[in-house]
Amino acid sequence: MGVAMARRIAKAGVELTAWNRTLSKAEPLKQHGASVCGSIADLRGKDVVFTMVSTPADLEQVLLGEGGLLADPEHVPAVVVDCSTVSTESSAAIRRACEELGVGFLAAPVSGNGKVVRAGGLSLVVSGPRETYDGVAHLLDHLGKSVTYVGEGDAARLVKIAHNLMLGVVTQSLAEITVLVEKGGVSRHAFLEFLNNSVMGSTFTRYKSPAFVNLDYSPTFTPILLRKDFDLGLAAARRLDVPMPVTALTAQLVQASVGSGRVDEDFSILLDLQAAASGIELKPENVKVDDGLGAADAKDGS
Structure with a gap:
């Protein structure tokens, strides 16, 4: 599903670098103009990083684990937009870690699956700092048919x-x-x-x-x-x-x-x-x- 979402962003003409724990799943994105990197560490200097994983443990590992996106405090992205479905408590813990590093964090879980994404029918609900949301809203709009902002914190979860x-x-x-x-x-x-x-x-x-x-x-x-x-x-x-x-x-x-x-x-x-x-x-x-x-x-x- 994350690959289908990345595909829509790439097709919209946005400069995109993709990473997947199973590298072969990201390879098809190249035909839409995206680059594919071999390590999530290669994304640390990006302006905006989207994440999509299955469980809170996966999210913590990808962001905070050894070699994770936020493992090097000197090199972090400006904003992380997480589209996973995790608990409010897990999301809040990730938000605190991001804030300590000066990284903007948006909770942006989605309604749909890969086919819905490809059909342009994805819906997103987003929470976090309004200023951060306003800065990436144009990217969120590429992902589907609707984006609903529901306020500060982790209400979107x-x-x-x-x-x-x-x-x-x-x-x-x-x-x-x-x-x-x-x-x-x-x-x-x-x-x-x-x-x-x-x-x-x-x-x-x-x-x-x-x-x-x-x-x-x-x-x-x-x-x-x-x-x-x-x-x-x-x-x-x-x-x-x-x-x-x-x-x-x-x-x-x-x-x-x-x-x-x-x-x-x-x-x-x-x-x-x-x-x-x-x-x-x-x-x-x-x-x-x-x-x-x-x-x-x-x-x-x-």
């Missing part, structure tokens, strides 16, 4: 975690009603076509429909990553004294998906688990389903 809680809750609900109508004799593609064209349809339900209809669970977001976000969200709910009974129940179903062992597939396997609990076995319907991103793909030239 809570916003993104809340977003991902809804992601899981909506997907579980979608799995339940899809299995209900299938067991009642209605095909999944017919039901989802109706739903997506009704007031209850959304960009997300349309985007997930091909996976639900054809049982293609190629990973865009794994059960492990979704469980991490539910853990973060429920911890925030306890800290803020907010009851979240529907979220708590969904967290158990997400845990069941992890317990199934299918941790390398997309979290859409919630559909299979719901079907098994309902006494039916799903089969691919082999129907072409519009995911709603085709037009944006064409516009982006992908």
